[in-house]
Amino acid sequence: MTEITDEILLDRLKKGDVHSLGVLYERYKTLFFNFFLRITGDYDASNDLLMETFDRIYKYSSSYKPIKKARPWIYQIASNLTKDYFKKSKRTKALEEMNLEILDDNHEFLDDGEYRNRQLMSAMGQLNARERSIINMYYLLEMSYEEISGNENISVNNARILVCRALKKLKKLLKNSGI
Amino acid sequence: MQSIKEVKETIKKFWNMNEDQFDKEMMDYIDGVSKKAIDNEHFKEEAKELRQLLSDLKDIPLKKVETNIDEEFKRRIVKKTSKKQRSVRRIWPYFAAAASILIVFFIFIRDRSFESDYQKLKTNTDKLGFIYNLNQEQLSSNDINWLKNEIKNENNPNIKVTILDLLSNYESKLDKEFFNALEVETTPTVLMALLNIVENSNHVEYEEELLALSERKGLDITVRQKADEILSIQ
Structure with missing residues (x-):
């Protein structure tokens, strides 16, 4: 059976079908929760941002035009929320401590993969908020450079360069930590 | 490196x-x-x-969203649904009020339309036909006031008489100011139409005007007889 597209769901939501919001939530909740978690490093804040994202999708669905692609429209809402979060919390620099519990609850028995994941997240926490956002938009949300440039209000070329720089910085941080 | x-x-x-x-x-x-x-x-x-x-x-494995968060989302969905229903219920009285205002507005427009439609007419024949047709309508206070003014402003006696015939149907809504027209009116047919209304109303109130009319010099004999007749009934 063909899956109902995001565009159709948003159009239905616009017409008052609140059930469509539930379908969108099931579709995007894991992705968005991890996106927020990897950017903020804060479990509770990520849950709040997740709820706020769907509140906003509901609130602004009336302004959604079906001729637009739904995914970039939804991602923009999530991305704008992270900007608001950092503006409010004023924690735009590196995180003092990335909440490593986001990876695994058992600290004592980590295999190589889990250990590397922890190091990756730890290094990610040392990037500034914008770098974290851009990297996660790129590899986690798999946003195109056009979409990133739209969100960040920069040129497409600059989006490409910023992704590259952030990745190189992350690589360097990992090297410095001995990986 | x-x-x-x-x-x-x-x-x-x-x-x-x-x-x-x-x-x-x-x-x-x-x-x-x-x-x-x-x-x-x-x-x-x-x-x-x-x-x-x-x-x-x-x-890096994706962390699952906890069930209590899913529950929270469901609670919000329910809240949104009930809020939507409540807002419909809340909007309904406003909608009804707005509809009432619209109805009143349209009634007002309809009331005003008699006068505005009349003002557009150019020939006396058209005006006469228009006023005659108003016998089929239920006139409002605004219509009556407009017609009372027309009697003051209109020069054509036939139109005046037609208006007076029409207003005789609304005798109870006519005031003293209207009967003062007896003092200034000179055309016998118009005066007769006025007296017809006075006859059907509580004419005691207008005794002075009737006496003055009856004693007016050069008054048409039919009019005088009618005025005396009304006074004698008193």
Whole structure:
């Protein structure tokens, strides 16, 4: 059976079908929760941002035009929320401590993969908020450079360069930590 | 391993490009947009490491959303649904009020339309026909006031008489000011129409006006007889 597209769901939501919001939530909740978690490093804040994202999708669905692609429209809402979060919390620099519990609850028995994941997240926490956002938009949300440039209000070329720089910085941080 | 300064110098020296151009080439290569790597060990090594880094990032398992968060979302959905229903219930009285205002507005427009339609008429024949047809309508206070003014302003006695015949149906709504027209009116047919209304009303109130009319010099004999007749009934 063909899956109902995001565009159709948003159009239905616009017409008052609140059930469509539930379908969108099931579709995007894991992705968005991890996106927020990897950017903020804060479990509770990520849950709040997740709820706020769907509140906003509901609130602004009336302004959604079906001729637009739904995914970039939804991602923009999530991305704008992270900007608001950092503006409010004023924690735009590196995180003092990335909440490593986001990876695994058992600290004592980590295999190589889990250990590397922890190091990756730890290094990610040392990037500034914008770098974290851009990297996660790129590899986690798999946003195109056009979409990133739209969100960040920069040129497409600059989006490409910023992704590259952030990745190189992350690589360097990992090297410095001995990986 | 080259330092960053050395790398920048190499980029500049060998490919005549700045760091931005180099990074752009790098991402195009990593994304598979550009199939051909720049022929340099540093570029190839860097690209390989960044690809590995991206692969590692993608391999980090996604954390599941906890069930209490799902529950919270469901609660919000229910709240939104009930809020929507409440807002419909809340809007309904306003909607009804707005509809009432519209009805009143249209009644008002309809009331005003008699006068405005009348003002558009140019010939006396059309005016007479229009007023005659108003016998089929239920006139409002505004209509009556407009017609009372027309009696004052109109020169054509036939139109005046037709208006008076029409107003006789609304005798109870006519005031003293209206009967004062007896004092100034001179056309016998108009005066007779006025007296017909007085006859059907509580004429005691207008005794003075009737006496003055009856004693007016040069008054048409039929009018005088009618005025005396009304006074005698008293």
